[in-house]
Amino acid sequence: MSYASLPTNPFSTGGKIEDTRLFIGRTDELHAIAAGMQNVQPTNINIVGDKHIGKSWLLYYFCLTWEQRVSDQNRYIVVYLSLRNANCQTEAGFYQAVADALQSRLSTWQFNLKNALRTKPLNRQAFSNAIKQWKQQKVLPVLCLDDFDRLFRHPQEFDDGFYDNLRSLMEDNALMLVLASSKSLNVYGSEHRFVSSFFNIAHTVELQELTxxxxxxxxxxxxxxxxxxxxxxxxxxxxxxxxxxxxxxxxxxxxxxxxxxxxxxxxxxxxxxxxxxxxxxxxxxxxxxxxxxxLGWLDPLHLGRLATKIGGNWDDLQNRIIGMLILVVIGLGLIRVLPLPDVKQWLERIFNFVK
Structure with a gap:
């Protein structure tokens, strides 16, 4: 590829790297992603690290250079997508954003693969069918999804069924994911009480400081x-x-x-x-x-949903009331109106009630 001139100040403090000469290090991590693509069963990768440690740059740089790292480029389509994009706040928006990114990378001779992603509406089933058609054509889509933890802000859109569907495509070797997040997927799965095995099928690569x-x-x-x-x-x-x-x-x-x-x-x-x-x-x-x-954890609606997830079907008003009760009990304990044994007893009653 051709390289544009470096910016006046070569030390970029934001955005994405366009000149690959500006990218330094991360050799082992880049090798892990490329190796995962070429395994008989592609290995999904979870890039984990603190903010500003370089997760976004790593994913984007890999998308710029992946063709130099694999033996048969025609077997893959690799795309970068940041889930900060507002269009990715709904499940349908996510599928459409992925479809647009994939179609933008297709060559002329791969026109038939574009048709598979043009189904309207592009819902969960249609997306799965499209990806399976790609598998029949022996092309593996590799999605480098940045800020993956953004999806957890919308639990009603991205539920266990959504993650189960992705897991099914991954286990069928029809799709590979390279996900960047602050914490590992299994931690998020536990925190948000997901039961999908999606959260246990990625190889975690933790980004550290440079050598x-x-x-x-x-x-x-x-x-x-x-x-x-x-x-x-x-x-x-x-x-x-x-x-x-x-x-x-x-x-x-x-x-x-x-x-x-x-x-x-x-x-x-x-x-x-x-x-x-x-x-x-x-x-x-x-x-x-x-x-x-x-504050998000202390929101009554969130606390109520967390409590009622143990069992039963509850609407948002009921969840909010239950959450308020939990906060009141904890608050009374903090100001010593209720002794600790009574706080524990009242919380047990609330959780037993919602079962």
Whole structure:
């Protein structure tokens, strides 16, 4: 493929990599995905790691370079799809987004595969039938799905039946998934009380920080695609490594502001202040998400649904009432109006009631 010139500042702090020379490291992870594709029974991969550790870049980079990693390119269609997309908040929207991504990658001679995905409405059954037609043509769709944990925000759309259907296609060797999420699938399955075996059939690959050699290599990114001179001076490279350690995003930020400081005639102190402010902002955002997550767990409707999932059919009003009762009992225990044994006894009564 042809490479466009590198951006003015070679240290990208957002978006996706278009010039593959900007991607550093992750050799073992890339090999694991390619090997999973070529197994007799394709191995589904769950890429797990903290925010900003490089999950999105890894998936996107693999989609740019997968043809260099497998022996028979005609057997596969590999696509990248971020589930942050608003269209992926419903099951039908998810299928359509996947279909659009797959169709955009098909060659002229694969026109018959496009027809399989043009069924209207493209519901669960129609999607399964389309993927099975691809299998008959000996083509394996490989879906690199970023932000997969976004689906868990919509449990009524993406229920056990949805995940069972994906599992069935995966077990039939008709579909391979490479999923990026903050935690492993089996953890999410337990947290959200899914019973589908979908949450136990992926190989987990945990992303860690870069190696020391990879971190050094990242700080030596070239000025442009035609000039291999490092964008940062030796002193600036050392500063970037000191500030960012081996964390890929922090290294990118450090390189970005050191480059900007030189271009704008600013001091190293200015670059470090900008870098530290960005890190503080990201940490604050993380705390905000933590509080939102906690508040989500304390929402009466969520608590009620969690309780009634043990058994019985309950509507949202009943779930909300049950959730409120749980909160009241816990609150009375916290302010010591109810002793701990009584709190336990009341909670047991509520859970026994909903069974």
């Amino acid at each position: 020391t050699d990879e971190a050094i290599q990242l700080t030596r990114l070239p000025i442009s695609s035609v000039n291999n001179t490092p964008a940062l001076s030796v002193d600036e490279q050392e500063k970037a490594q000191q500030w960012g350690k081996r964390h890929p995003h922090k290294l990118q930020l450090a390189g970005y502001y050191l480059w900007e400081a030189r271009q704008q005639g600013k001091s190293i102190k200015w670059a470090k202040e900008k870098f530290e402010q960005q890190i503080a902002d990201f940490q604050q955002q993380g705390k905000g998400r933590g509080w939102k997550s906690l």
